[in-house]
Amino acid sequence: MSPWKWLEEGYTVIRTTCGSGSNTCYSTCGMLLYLKDGRLIKVEGDETFPLNQGRLCVKALALPQLVYHPDRILHPAKRIGERGEGKWQIISWEEAIEIIAERLREIMEKYGPEAIATFSGGGRGLTTYLSYFTWSLGSPNWATHLDLCLGPKIMANLLTTGNGTEPWIDFAHQFPDRYKNPRWRRPSCVIVWGANPIVSNFSYQGCWIVDLMKMGTKLIVIDPRLTWLASKAEYWLQIRPGTDGALALGMLNIIVNEGLYDREFVEKWTNAPFLVRMDNNKLLREKDITGKGENFVVYDEISKDYVTWDIYELRYSKLNVKPALEGTFKVRLADGTLCECKTVWQVFKDRLKDYIPERVSEITGIPAEKIIGATRFFANNRPGGAWIGVSVDQTTNGVETARAIILLVILTGNWDVPGGWTSEKKPCIFSPEWGLDVSKLVISFDMVWGYENLPPEQRPKAIGLDDLPLLKMWSWFGAGFPLPPSFIWKAIVSGKPYQIKALLLFGGGIPLIACADSNLVYQALKKVDFLVVADLFPSPVTELADIVIPSASIVERDLLRSWYYPLTYQTKALEVSSNAKWDLEILLELGKRLKPERWPWRNIKEFFDWCLKPIGITWDQLKEKGYIYPPYEYEKYKKGWERFDGKPGFPTPSGKVEIWSILRERVGLDPLPHYEEPFESPISTPHLLKEYPLILTIGGRLWGFFHSEGRQIPWLRELHPDPIAEINPETAKKFGIKDGDWIFIETRRGKFKMRAKLSLGIRPDVVRVEHNWWYPERLGRGDPLFTGVLEPTANFCVSSEHLGRELASPCMRAMLCKIYKAES
Ligand code: SF4
The missing domain is CATH 2.40.40.20 (Barwin-like endoglucanases)
Known part of the structure; x- marks a missing residue:
């Protein structure tokens, strides 16, 4: 038998991966399924899978109970009573697909495709495909939980480094030989910031942090509550909830004022030396002085003159420039007036004066000496990084808090160095000369896909776009993104800016329970004309649906997985019921009926073969191999591997790490990170x-x-x-x-x-x-x-x-x- 399936002591054993669906987290743990007579008997960890090395969490161990649970939804059903009344009629798959397709077609013709909204919750590995489905119909209204989970820190990283992923600590997860890889170095100090991965992702990041601790890594834990990790930490900072941004800025204050930053990195790779106009709080551009050109300006300490930074060539306009890091300058503008300018670093330092340890202590409730001690400990114990939990994302100031944390890690010299933070999912790290060019993968799990199929005239119709200037700008750039669900619920309830007629809920996560304001979500679900829900189990949301369709669990589906490392698979090991289908199969069937030109694949296997074709491998070959690790290199920004043009630097508008966010400046948001008190707190109310x-x-x-x-x-x-x-x-x-x-x-x-x-x-x-x-x-x-x-x-x-x-x-x-x- 092939390596993914064999016989062992009366069992058929199937090697697959856990994660992304049916009560499992987003991580990717290797697992072995033990089957007898086609029935799943037990689950064990796969010791040969590099990420979890045999360890599994209780969610995976309990999979047999999930799969054979008597409450599983096994048949499509249509509602025949009032919403919530619980009166259903079992229907065939053919009928279910026909009803849904017919209704969506009718709505598209009568109200336009934008009257259809979709929402994917916990993911079930579906994010990529639901974006493709929604945009292929011509609707811009695809929403996810990104507002609550990962979104703010991904946005913060994108604004600061141009990298559209969340930053990860170097757990050696990018190497198949993990901690034995000779290039890897153990992080000296890790900040666990508002997270408890021991509980949330036990056999993945949870165990990895314990691995590091056993090897000698020290911890700083920021949590209002004493977790097990906090009890083992060098510093436990017992923070007042919601004040993480103030703490991060307070730590930056200490790092900057005590000179604990990596000066060479700051001068060379960040936009700290760029000049800021004090009259309009914008970066000084070449055109301000000469009348033309978008290049930025620095003050050169050698020539005692102003020099421009070419944003296309990513170099100064002359050789041997030593840009001033600090200072105030009088610059003569094109109209002859003198304008006071400061360097970004100077303005940043001025901003940080608001966050002296004593004031931060008053805000956060953490003693000032602990803040100072922890900051010095982190800065003096390099390399290191921070594990940023969703508690940072789940505040209205999450992007700015994450930006401050990202800066404190980067400015202390930890970006993409062994044992620091890794820079991931950039196509350039998968360059052909280093082996299999995984960048050519058509899609990558949990990345958005297919925005080009959304007609340009439909893009501005995305609900909430006018209130979200950064997303609006992304839309101008032709980049797709999920919408925050709160706007969708409000649009359904209010009918503004237009009425959403159909709502399709796929991919787990019950919005009535997981989204903000359950009352609002309830009103929306009760009001929407046509509600389709795909799930494994009945829920308060299926109770309100018009059509309920049964979803497959992770052991009943095939899935291509490329969430960070490695590229791998999840395979269909058993048929629980011929009536449960994986959500992607359902989308494929609907897509073929509604937009056949966008859904040319006959089945899922053909689709995955198509996705893998550019890298020269088939779905069956991937299963034979088990997993593929693309080669990894550190310090990619120095080698020109972060940017599509191959130039050394970062994929940001300036080519540098942006302490001063040019994109935020462009849409009128504060370009420097700042702290906002929660809207309801002992200080604000x-x-x-x-x-x-x-x-x-x-x-x-x-x-x-x-x-x-x-x-x-x-x-x-x-x-x-x-x-x-x-x-x-x-x-x-x-x-x-x-x-x-x-x-x-x-x-x-x-x-x-x-x-x-x-x-x-x-x-x-x-x-x-x-x-x-x-x-x-x-x-x-x-x-x-x-x-x-x-x-x-x-x-x-x-x-x-x-x-x-x-x-x-x-x-x-x-x-x-x-x-x-x-x-x-
Ligand atoms: S941490 Fe648990 S739920 Fe998440 S992928 Fe691993 S075994 Fe599955």
């Missing part, structure tokens, strides 16, 4: 403290559940039977609450009910609750809003009115609340 004296932070992860998924699985529910709200014993005493009591947590927007857990490790002013809870066991009794299904759902308290400027991210991590004991 002190008048609310009397009624709502505590800070609510939503988002606690659990070993067994991936966001809203997995609550039906017996082993996993046994680990987490009840939703937990963690509070300090001192606080509990004040409010008459005992360990194990059921309590209400109430904000100005709503309330929910959880079980209290007393914990000495949490700040006394904070209530930390687990996220995305609901009760599947209460489904089927009527409208899910009124039958207790959503009783523990915290997102009723999340505002959809206060959203971030870049990606409309809501604030989930810091709001004001009160707690009280529930009667029963």
Whole structure:
């Protein structure tokens, strides 16, 4: 038998990968499926797979229980009663596809394709394909959870380094021989910033951090709560939720003022020496002085003159330039007036004066000496990096917070060096001379794909674009992006700017539970004319649908995987029911009916063969090989491998790391990172403290559940039977609450009910609750809003009115609340 399938002690063993779907996280762990008579009996870790090296988390171990769960949706069904009434008629696949295709066709003809919106939740490996599907229909309205997860830090990295991925610590994950690779170096210090990967991605980043710790890496953990990692850290900074941006800027203040930065890198590879006009707060351009040219200007300390930085050639206009890093200059403009200018570095230093350790201590609640100590420790223990958790993304100021964290890591000399941060997913690192040219892959998992199919006249119709200037600019550049879902829900409810008629929910994640403002989402789902939901299990969202279609689990589908490293596969190991289909198969069938010219493939295998063709391999050959690692090189920016033109530098408008973001300047946003207090907090709304004296932070992860998924699985529910709200014993005493009591947590927007857990490790002013809870066991009794299904759902308290400027991210991590004991 081939290496991906063999017989062993009466079992058929299938080698595949876990991740991206049906209660599994986005990571890629190698796993072995043990089958008897075609039935999945057990799951084990694959010791030969470099990323997890045999380790697996409980979510994967419980897959047999998920696959054979009696509640699985196995047949397409159409609603025959009122929404939420629970009256269904089983229909065939043929009928389901026909009904959906017919209705979508009708809507496209009558209202235009933009009246169709799609949403992919947790992903299920579908993000790439749903973007292609939606845009191929001619609708710009494809939304994902990117506003809550990864989006802000990806945007921050894109603005700062031009790299459109989240930055990763060098875990040697880019090498098949991992830690044994001779070029790899162990990070000396890692900041775990608002994350707990031990729980959220156990057998992946969680184990990797422990691997590093065992080898000697030191940790700094930033968390309002004492996690296991925090207990092992050199520094645990117990932060007030939502103030991470102030802390990052405070650390930058220390790094800059104490000279702890990498001066050579800052001078040569960042836009720190560029001059900024003080009269209009914009970078000085060549045209300001000479009347033409977009090039930037520096002051040369050797010639004592102004010199331009050519943005096309990526070099100064003359040789032997030593640009001034600091200072104020009087520059004569083309109209003869004198204009005061400062270097970016000088303006940055001035900005950082607002974040002296004492003030940051007042904001964050962390003692100033700890902030200073941790910063010096990080800067003096190179190489290193930061693992940035989604708690940074889930605030309205997330992009700016992530930009400040990115800068503090980069300015201390950790960008793309062994043991620092890796720079990934850039096509140039896959150059042909280094082996298999994976850059030629037609698509890469979880990248958007197919924006060119969206007609130019449809692009400006994307809902919310006028409120999101950075995304609007991306659209002008011809780049596709997912829309933040809050705007879609609002458009459905208000009918503005136009009415969305059909909504297709694919790819896991229950928006009613996971998105901001559950009340708003509920209203939208009740109102939309035509609602299609594809899922594995009944949920409060399937209860409201017009058509429900059964999705396949990760062991019932074929999937090409290229999420970071390596390029690999996930294979269909068993048929649970001929009636469950993978979401991509459903999109393929719909696509063939609605836009056949865009969906020429007969089946999924043919499609994957087409994707892999440019790199000279077939789907079957990839399965034989198991995985492919493209070669990796460090310091790609020095070698011209970061940019498409092959010039040394970064793929940003200036070719440099942009401390001063030129794209932000262009759309009128603050070009330098800054801190904003959460919209509701002891500092921004002190008048609310009397009624709502505590800070609510939503988002606690659990070993067994991936966001809203997995609550039906017996082993996993046994680990987490009840939703937990963690509070300090001192606080509990004040409010008459005992360990194990059921309590209400109430904000100005709503309330929910959880079980209290007393914990000495949490700040006394904070209530930390687990996220995305609901009760599947209460489904089927009527409208899910009124039958207790959503009783523990915290997102009723999340505002959809206060959203971030870049990606409309809501604030989930810091709001004001009160707690009280529930009667029963
Ligand atoms: S960490 Fe767990 S859920 Fe995520 S891919 Fe690995 S085994 Fe699967």
